[in-house]
Amino acid sequence: MSVLPLILSMVGCYLAIGAVFALAFVTVGVQRIDRAAAGSPWSFRLLILPGAAALWPVLLVRWVRGLPPPAPADPRLARIERTRSVLMGSGAYWAFVLLVWFVLVALSRPPWGASP
Amino acid sequence: MTKRASNSDEFYVGYLSVPWGHSRFLRVAVPVTLWVMVFVAMGVAWTQRDPGRAVWEEGPDSGFFRLWDGVLRAKPYPMVELINAREEGVALLVEMGKHGASERAAAFDGKHVMILGNRVERDGRRIIELADSPDAIVTHPDPAPRGFPPEEDLGEVTLTGEIVDAKCFLGVMKPGEGMTHKSCAILCLTGGIPPMLVARDEAGMASYYLLTDENGGPMAAELIPLAGEPVEVTGMHRKWGDLDVLHVRIETVKKR
Amino acid sequence: MSASYTWVHWNRHKKVYDGALVGAVALYIATFVVVGKVAFPPPGNLSDEVLIVRGLGTAAFVLLHMVLCIGPLARLDRRFAALLYNRRHMGVTVFCLGLAHAAVSIGYYGGFGVRNPLLAMLSGYGSLVPGEWPFEWFGLMGLVILFLMAATSHDFWLANLSAASWKRLHLLVYFAYAALVMHVTLGFLRDQSTIVPTLLVGAGIALVASLHIAASVMERRIATSQAASREPHPQWIDACAVDDIPESRARVVCLKGSERIAIFRNGGSISAVTNVCAHQGGPLGEGKIVDGCITCPWHGYQYRAEDGCSPPPFTEKIHTYQVRVQGSRVMLNPEALAPGTRVEPARVGEE
Numbered sequence: 001m002s003v004l005p006l007i008l009s010m011v012g013c014y015l016a017i018g019a020v021f022a023l024a025f026v027t028v029g030v031q032r033i034d035r036a037a038a039g040s041p042w043s044f045r046l047l048i049l050p051g052a053a054a055l056w057p058v059l060l061v062r063w064v065r066g067l068p069p070p071a072p073a074d075p076r077l078a079r080i081e082r083t084r085s086v087l088m089g090s091g092a093y094w095a096f097v098l099l100v101w102f103v104l105v106a107l108s109r110p111p112w113g114a115s116p
Numbered sequence: 117m118t119k120r121a122s123n124s125d126e127f128y129v130g131y132l133s134v135p136w137g138h139s140r141f142l143r144v145a146v147p148v149t150l151w152v153m154v155f156v157a158m159g160v161a162w163t164q165r166d167p168g169r170a171v172w173e174e175g176p177d178s179g180f181f182r183l184w185d186g187v188l189r190a191k192p193y194p195m196v197e198l199i200n201a202r203e204e205g206v207a208l209l210v211e212m213g214k215h216g217a218s219e220r221a222a223a224f225d226g227k228h229v230m231i232l233g234n235r236v237e238r239d240g241r242r243i244i245e246l247a248d249s250p251d252a253i254v255t256h257p258d259p260a261p262r263g264f265p266p267e268e269d270l271g272e273v274t275l276t277g278e279i280v281d282a283k284c285f286l287g288v289m290k291p292g293e294g295m296t297h298k299s300c301a302i303l304c305l306t307g308g309i310p311p312m313l314v315a316r317d318e319a320g321m322a323s324y325y326l327l328t329d330e331n332g333g334p335m336a337a338e339l340i341p342l343a344g345e346p347v348e349v350t351g352m353h354r355k356w357g358d359l360d361v362l363h364v365r366i367e368t369v370k371k372r
Numbered sequence: 373m374s375a376s377y378t379w380v381h382w383n384r385h386k387k388v389y390d391g392a393l394v395g396a397v398a399l400y401i402a403t404f405v406v407v408g409k410v411a412f413p414p415p416g417n418l419s420d421e422v423l424i425v426r427g428l429g430t431a432a433f434v435l436l437h438m439v440l441c442i443g444p445l446a447r448l449d450r451r452f453a454a455l456l457y458n459r460r461h462m463g464v465t466v467f468c469l470g471l472a473h474a475a476v477s478i479g480y481y482g483g484f485g486v487r488n489p490l491l492a493m494l495s496g497y498g499s500l501v502p503g504e505w506p507f508e509w510f511g512l513m514g515l516v517i518l519f520l521m522a523a524t525s526h527d528f529w530l531a532n533l534s535a536a537s538w539k540r541l542h543l544l545v546y547f548a549y550a551a552l553v554m555h556v557t558l559g560f561l562r563d564q565s566t567i568v569p570t571l572l573v574g575a576g577i578a579l580v581a582s583l584h585i586a587a588s589v590m591e592r593r594i595a596t597s598q599a600a601s602r603e604p605h606p607q608w609i610d611a612c613a614v615d616d617i618p619e620s621r622a623r624v625v626c627l628k629g630s631e632r633i634a635i636f637r638n639g640g641s642i643s644a645v646t647n648v649c650a651h652q653g654g655p656l657g658e659g660k661i662v663d664g665c666i667t668c669p670w671h672g673y674q675y676r677a678e679d680g681c682s683p684p685p686f687t688e689k690i691h692t693y694q695v696r697v698q699g700s701r702v703m704l705n706p707e708a709l710a711p712g713t714r715v716e717p718a719r720v721g722e723e
Contacts, residue, residue, distance in 0.1 A: 128450065
């Protein structure tokens with residue numbers, strides 16, 4: 001099990017870099033990539049801090065290249081919402097979910113009433 | 117529902133005031149939701165599995181440690197045969213936290229000692245959690261009135277039950293068994309807490325066996341990951357005083 | 373929607389909502405702990421830490437069900453819209469409860485030992501048999517997704533990750549739900565001697581499933597299917613009757629390829645825009661015209677009917693479509709115009 005400590009320390013490193021980046025980002029970076037953030041209060045900057053620490057590569061690329069925010073009218077949005085509605089509204093999908101769950105319950109526990 | 121919405125032309129926008137029909141609806145819907153939450157909380161809390169009767173007299177909480185005297189046996193796990201007037205029988209010894217007491221007990225093997233610690237007890241089976249002090253075990257000035265009790269051989273048995281760490285199960289954590297406790301049991305056993313088999317018969321009556329390897333040494337580390345789940349175990353059943361011990365043959369252990 | 377960012381655009385509604393939310397969570401956990409203590413008096417008691425871990429975990433799980441149910445409920449009955457409006461605060465609360473649950477369990481079950489507490493909790497003991505997978509891993513998966521959602525819940529992220537990426541990220545809630553169902557099923561449910569908690573989880577899944585199915589059925593029903601023309605690119609199609617559109621409301625028309633268009637009626641004017649709100653993809657056709665603007669039923673984003681632009685200082689834009697009135701019918705050109713393109717509304721009774 002020496003893989004697990006390695007993975008955990010890699011995640012730790014990623015987040016540590018993210019934390020340093022996030023501090024710089026919320027102080028000087030955020031208004032560079034999004035003009036609406038200029039002069040925004042500290043409460044807002046603190047609120048986006050955890051997300052900036054977790055998603056720092058995305059923001060770093062935007063900051064370095066000086067890209068503007070993506071266009072608000074995004075044609076993909078309609079497709080995604082349609083797919084969601086069709087998939088999550090499908091009886092077959094949920095029947096499958098329930099079936100998997102029943103199998104899991106049956107596989108993973110002794111019958112009720114029996115002492116474990 | 118579309119019909120009703122088009123009949124009453126009310127429309128909710130978060131930053132405007134709530135329309136009358138909506139607010140009347142929410143005055144019912146929100147309390148109903150709260151009641152459902154309360155009933156779920158009651159239902160789940162009430163039907164939890166009974167953890168059984170067990171006590172952990174925590175020193176810092178109850179304000180004192182107890183003092184015992186007895187004959188110490190360091191192997192395979194530290195334990196004492198109590199010989200003071202109030203309490204008799206064998207009690208296992210562990211350190212605070214998830215640590216075994218082998219290191220500390222080694223120097224006192226076979227000696228008459230005085231012990232300072234907390235009592236952990238379930239169904240008459242005891243563990244003493246040593247006080248966090250260098251004087252938790254000291255040699256008794258008097259020689260022992262008797263030695264550690266002789267062993268008694270009761271033959272081979274096959275039992276089904278769960279491997280637990282004795283400390284949590286006997287009262288430190290309630291419940292100190294089962295799946296949600298599994299990672300803790302593995303941590304405790306890795307840290308040297310004595311392993312125990314909780315065997316239940318058809319009627320649900322539990323009996324507890326200290327687990328050792330085939331030759332009476334500490335249990336094999338391979339069995340640690342099996343803690344917390346139902347297993348079948350075959351081994352030689354022995355009595356050390358009032359303590360049931362099972363010398364497990366590792367190849368007989370199966371998950372059930 | 374905001375021209376400049378602040379941490380929360382507080383209004384009376386959000387304050388009442390958050391008050392009720394915090395009260396409900398406190399009520400749930402208090403009930404759980406008190407009932408747990410009354411039902412199991414010492415020496416047969418459950419450890420306090422166990423009660424707290426279970427109280428926090430089940431509170432998060434119950435609240436997650438509510439988060440998942442509010443969307444379809446608001447579709448089925450508009451009066452649930454008030455619960456949808458500030459749903460993100462409920463989602464963040466689910467994450468906070470989950471985090472507290474994880475922190476107390478890692479400290480309690482993983483702490484005090486010879487290993488790093490997190491490692492002790494996540495170290496493998498499982499096998500390939502599904503019933504023996506370590507349940508802690510599923511809890512972690514769910515928590516990571518909930519974290520990403522909570523951390524990106526501010527509209528800043530919506531604008532800066534792009535609405536589509538943001539939406540995709542937040543649809544991971546269904547994966548989080550699946551992971552947490554596994555977490556509960558392989559962990560807590562395995563240790564219980566009664567069927568009650570298992571039945572409750574089953575009822576929860578069934579509730580989420582049936583509401584999603586019902587909302588989808590309804591959505592299909594309210595959109596008029598457009599099969600009038602069989603030509604590949606018909607210039608104008610017969611969308612609906614003028615009288616089909618209620619005043620200040622819309623009729624949703626479904627084109628081939630499942631594109632949806634909302635045709636609004638505002639007094640004597642008829643305008644057509646996409647059914648998809650630029651904010652989070654909300655169903656504009658289920659909205660209403662308020663103060664002359666098409667208003668989304670989800671978060672109240674507004675667009676002018678004639679050009680699909682949000683009134684200043686807001687900058688959102690949506691697709692518009694050409695319409696004209698022919699007798700009692702509304703004719704629609706299904707070619708979407710660029711977002712924010714001005715289209716002269718068709719006048720009823722001017723043909």
